[in-house]
Amino acid sequence: MPHRHLIAGNWKMNGVKASLAVAEVIATQSRSHSARVALFPPATLLPLMADILKGTDIILGGQDCHHADSGAYTGDISAAMLKDAGASMVILGHSERRHGHLEPCALVARKVQAALRAGLEPIICIGETLDQRQGGLTIPVLSRQLADSLPEELKGREFQVSYEPVWAIGTGLIASDAQILEAFALIRRYLDQRFGAHVAPHLLYGGSVKATNAGQVLALEGVSGALVGGASLTAEDFMPIIAAADSAPV
Template identity: 70%
Template sequence: MPQRHLIAANWKMNGLKAALPVAEAIADIARNHTSEVVIFPPATLLAPMQKVLEGSPVKLGGQDCHYMDGGAYTGDISAAQLKDAGASMVILGHSERRHGHLEPCELVARKVRTALRAGLTPIICIGETLDQRKAGKTVDILTKQLKDSLPDELEGQEFHVSYEPVWAIGTGMIASDAQICEAIALVRTWLDNRFPAATPKLLYGGSVKPSNAAHVLKLSGVGGALVGGASLTVDEFAPIIAAGD
């Protein structure tokens, strides 16, 4: 039996309380489809969104967490706090953290360990820049990110990996079928060797939208999508959820 697709809505730094009806509408739509749907709102909306989604099939996730369980880290949020606010998953190693906040793979791995201790399922993001792809370094970059971002503690735990070519995030560009399949196959082979008992879903992220979602989700090895801007409105996100059936 094939895996259910995982359709993840990364709202990034978007959304006020006025956006809660969007989550409610997404929950109503998700009831009629087979995909596993998770919304990753800003941390300020986790608690109120949990109430809105109570009893629905839609899960909540955090967009990032600190590498420590707690302490004097002004402005940060811990994995335990995400869990306490209603999250069951967390995105780690997103390119906007790796490049915008200069987070190295080793820090991502520390965050993964913290997330696991809190009982959160991590979605670990990897991806190359356009310059790295043009230089023929894609395989080396992805392999290093996998090796250094995925700690031994993932053995026996639930986790997922999202391939997001940096040059396709928020640009309207999307990787070709061959590029996506090549990257997904590389990740699957690496994971099968490193964590042979694991069954993570491999997501694609990078300008996923209603017009291309069905095609992307049918590509070999793709187990879901990490959706950014197109997840902010019901009109755009509903067809993506349906594409996962």
Template identity: 85%
Template structure:
């Protein structure tokens, strides 16, 4: 796997045609920087953004995919469709899918296999809610999500895991260093055990912004960041990308 940090921008349900210059400027200002940068716009923008970013090093990805390659699934988007639209990565198991759409770990695992069949590189998200954290259930929750979402079928494939404490997403709250390191130690133990030397990068997500990116990326084991709201403007996102230049890999 790449040894540079992966800085992934999850635009969520934001962005229209007028947002395309943002992607172009991010690509221009990222030239010569060390991080691998990936943009995950809404699916409606993928073909247009692929054209805008042609010839740049920016990676494009989808925010979710169906577990089937095609079929009678109104409103869904398959992994082959994402690939056809210009994507090479996909976010799976984000808390807004797990909780907002009641997606179980088994479905996340099936989606991961669909992504791999289509030639997409999945970022599989895991994380505990505030109630689970306060109840002392963080370790068992993360362990179950790892076991059931990040399965042995991924061995030898290109993928990533993102730890996103649900209570820190879009709230302005950031997990403490100790909380992040505890979670990353658990994740790394699982990945090393099941995937060995080909274990993937582990990202941190949850209110990552310009003011804390350098610190978060310097924490042991943090291989990148999955960024939400702070990725929607050049002014907020570029300092996060530049922070990877000063962080150890």
């Protein structure tokens, strides 16, 4: 089967019922393009979006999950709940969780285990801050995040790793081709050394991906897709990114 890029739209804390119309347009228009498309709406919209997108190829996912399967965790959502609401993927370790909610790598790994138990395919995010980049710490930071965020249970399972330099998220900045290629080479080496032929994850790039730069990013060697934030909130902004995968090398 030929490789298909994954274009994933993370809506973050955006979207109400009226936003379901955006998902419908994306589903309709993406049929003529080659990429796999995934949407990660707020949890409040997951069951509704699952209903209106039934019979389409759009993949639905949650933006986070708790590490426990159930329990006294007010306000949290378990992986099993996401699965029950119609999700088949989940984003874990996003920088807005790592830094905004002070989530350590060990917790991310426990969430990945929970996602796998529920039958969800995880997208595990890693990335360095601007201070770490400027301090020459990118390689040790990414290496630590990979080692501590990816549990052994991933062996033989489907998952994605998304490289998202923190300094490029929501800033309009984007990593250079050389910076992306360096990070992706590190990720591939680590995964090969640790898991060998037991895993074949897709590697995504995230960080201010938009219509004007998507084609260049997706054309880079080893880039299997993109995790898109703000540009996924409207069909007008998201569809050109999806279309850019049509001409990307497989």
